[in-house]
Amino acid sequence: MNELQKRLETYKRLGLKLTPQRLAILEYLENTREHPSAEDIYNALKDRFPSMSFATVYNTLEVLIEKGLVKELSIDSSKKRFDPFLHSHHHFICKQCGKIFDVERNFDILIPEELKEFEVSDFQVVFSGLCPTCKKK
Numbered sequence: 001m002n003e004l005q006k007r008l009e010t011y012k013r014l015g016l017k018l019t020p021q022r023l024a025i026l027e028y029l030e031n032t033r034e035h036p037s038a039e040d041i042y043n044a045l046k047d048r049f050p051s052m053s054f055a056t057v058y059n060t061l062e063v064l065i066e067k068g069l070v071k072e073l074s075i076d077s078s079k080k081r082f083d084p085f086l087h088s089h090h091h092f093i094c095k096q097c098g099k100i101f102d103v104e105r106n107f108d109i110l111i112p113e114e115l116k117e118f119e120v121s122d123f124q125v126v127f128s129g130l131c132p133t134c135k136k137k
């Protein structure tokens with residue numbers, strides 16, 4: 001069973017209605033590591049699904065977030081970006097082209113003294129700067 005099939009099983013189990021448009025959105029998310037925005041997804045699929053509205057993309061993403069199947073990233077201040085990879089990982093955002101890259105590395109970070117009374121469940125390291133392509137320009 002490949003990743004997509006596994007995900008489809010999960011969606012079915014959660015009682016998600018899988019329309020062809022929703023499937024295409026899921027497939028698109030599954031096959032990109034660029035952390036697309038809702039606009040990116042819509043633009044990539046609108047030729048294949050001329051009747052699909054931007055709201056369909058947006059609503060599908062909302063459902064996926066609600067079910068905990070997609071993470072919403074607030075790294076990009078101009079728009080929300082989406083990440084189907086739920087395991088703990090970190091990111092690099094290019095200030096020029098806006099691409100977000102995954103950083104798969106464990107950072108040993110000590111919980112700061114100020115947070116001693118808190119229950120910390122997650123943290124994220126965000127690097128920013130220029131990606132190799134933009135650096136060359």
Ligand SMILES: [Zn+2]
Nearest residue numbers: 094097131134
């Ligand atoms: Zn770049």
Ligand SMILES: [Zn+2]
Nearest residue numbers: 083085089102
């Ligand atoms: Zn990511």
